[in-house]
Amino acid sequence: MTDFSFINAFSGGVMIGFAVILMWLFLGRITGISGIIGGIVMPEKGQVSWRVIFVLSLVTGGAIYPFLWGRDLAVTLDYSWPVYLVAGLLVGVGTRMGSGCTSGHGICGLARLSNRSIVATVTFIATAALTHTVFSLITA
Amino acid sequence: MESTDKGIPFSNLIIIIASGILFGLGLSVSEMVNPARVLGFLNILGPWDPTLIFVMGGALTVAVPGFQYARLMHKPVLGMSFSMPGKKDLDKKLILGAVLFGIGWGLAGICPGPSLVALNAFDGRIVLFVVALLAGLLFHDKVLSS
Structure with a gap:
């Protein structure tokens, strides 16, 4: 097992949980990031500005983190640019086709006990683990 | 809302x-x-x-x-x-979409939420991922499902 902090993982998760609960209980909105950005590039009338404000706030959360927690925002990228191009395209097409990503299905959907989200979450985690394992073996 | x-x-x-x-x-x-x-x-x-x-x-x-x-x-x-969310049934699109998303997520280790927050790292590869992600969302609606 690698080094990890249970406290950081769990407390970060709790914060994400409160973030999605705020949106659902107060506004009746699912906090699915792929759906939110999808609604910006494929706009519906009157439903763009809240999405833009949410995304800007999300990015701001990462920007203020180093000042509040006194730690750097570590983003370690192991590969060269073509991997990120291909991965981004697949994530975009896949989340749109499958109606959600880690936040919409993996958190909101599981919390709603949605059958579709349970199946989607198991499928994308299993596929991702298999993909990473195969990709690591062939690039080793 | x-x-x-x-x-x-x-x-x-x-x-x-x-x-x-x-x-x-x-x-x-x-x-x-x-x-x-x-x-x-x-x-x-x-x-x-x-x-x-x-x-x-x-x-x-x-x-x-x-x-x-x-x-x-x-x-x-x-x-x-x-x-x-309106859909209730398990369909092929849900599974195929989750598989494609899983392949992309497994390759780079990045999903949509973290990709946006990681823009703060000012690495061109994250910017490329986000642009490709937006292009993928558009490609699905404009090409694949039209």
């Missing part, structure tokens, strides 16, 4: 901004913004990093009771109705 031409009500704005910042901080605190952490979780044959399980556990500890409590409410506190 009902938006009018007058714009978003101030109270709604506070919720959106608070939720976005909390989400961004949560991804940062939990280090899910770091693709190396996510790939460590997906690395089932090598040294394994359980972080992602505890992040989901923390999120669901709050979100499950929250979503279940919402069933008792007729409408959200500030909105007219809950925007409940």
Whole structure:
């Protein structure tokens, strides 16, 4: 097992949980990031500005983190640019086709006990683990 | 949430901004913004990093009771109705979409939320990922499903 902090993982998760609960209980909105950005590039009338404000706030959360927690925002990228191009395209097409990503299905959907989200979450985690394992073996 | 031409009500704005910042901080605190952490979780044959399980556990500890409590409410506190996802059936698109997303997520270790927060690292590869992600969303709607 690698080094990890249970406290950081769990407390970060709790914060994400409160973030999605705020949106659902107060506004009746699912906090699915792929759906939110999808609604910006494929706009519906009157439903763009809240999405833009949410995304800007999300990015701001990462920007203020180093000042509040006194730690750097570590983003370690192991590969060269073509991997990120291909991965981004697949994530975009896949989340749109499958109606959600880690936040919409993996958190909101599981919390709603949605059958579709349970199946989607198991499928994308299993596929991702298999993909990473195969990709690591062939690039080793 | 009902938006009018007058714009978003101030109270709604506070919720959106608070939720976005909390989400961004949560991804940062939990280090899910770091693709190396996510790939460590997906690395089932090598040294394994359980972080992602505890992040989901923390999120669901709050979100499950929250979503279940919402069933008792007729409408959200500030909105007219809950925007409940409409689809109920398991279909091929759900599975194929989850598989394609899984392949992309497994390659780079980045999913949509963390990709946006990771823009703060000012690395061109994250920018490329986000542009490709947006292109992928558009490609699905404009080409694949038209």
